[in-house]
Amino acid sequence: MNGKTEQKKKLKNIFIAYPVLIIVLAVIPLGNSDVLTNTFIISFRADHLLHVAIFIPWAFFCIRLKKNLPSWFVWGMLYAVVSECVQYFVPYRSFNISDMLANVIGVSAGFCIFLPLKNRFKYL
Structure with a gap:
């Protein structure tokens, strides 16, 4: 395997682990959740x-793995909602x-950040 294929395979494995990690973080107990609930910034x-x-x-x-971006944007939104539900x-x-809204904003922000950079940098 050449280096680029190996790198893409590693990235794909990370992409598979990434949603699993989010669900794990969504279901593990955090101890005192009142701390998060009462901390406000603006x-x-x-x-x-x-x-x-x-x-x-x-x-x-999604961009790095050259996924079908419109459909993976929708999948990202759906995943953002489901992970909170x-x-x-x-x-x-x-x-x-x-x-849930913050999750959806995160997916949207990611596409707003990385899509313009897609053609500018080789690694995207």
Whole structure:
């Protein structure tokens, strides 16, 4: 295998592990979730920034792996919603519509960041 094929295979494996990691993070207990609920920055909870940051890489992986971008954008949005909805069914976690919105913003932000860079840099 040449280096480029190996690199793409590694990236594909990371892309497979990435959504699994998000679901694991969505269902593990966080201890005192009141800390996150009561921390506000300019009318947003501080963890909303984390939600956005967690979903930005979705676009990077899709662009880098040359996925069908419109359909993978939709899949990313769906995954952002589902990953929050899963928490509704976990007794020690809670569903939050603003977290779901932050997830969706993260997917959108990722595409807004990486799509313009796609033709500018070889590695994208």
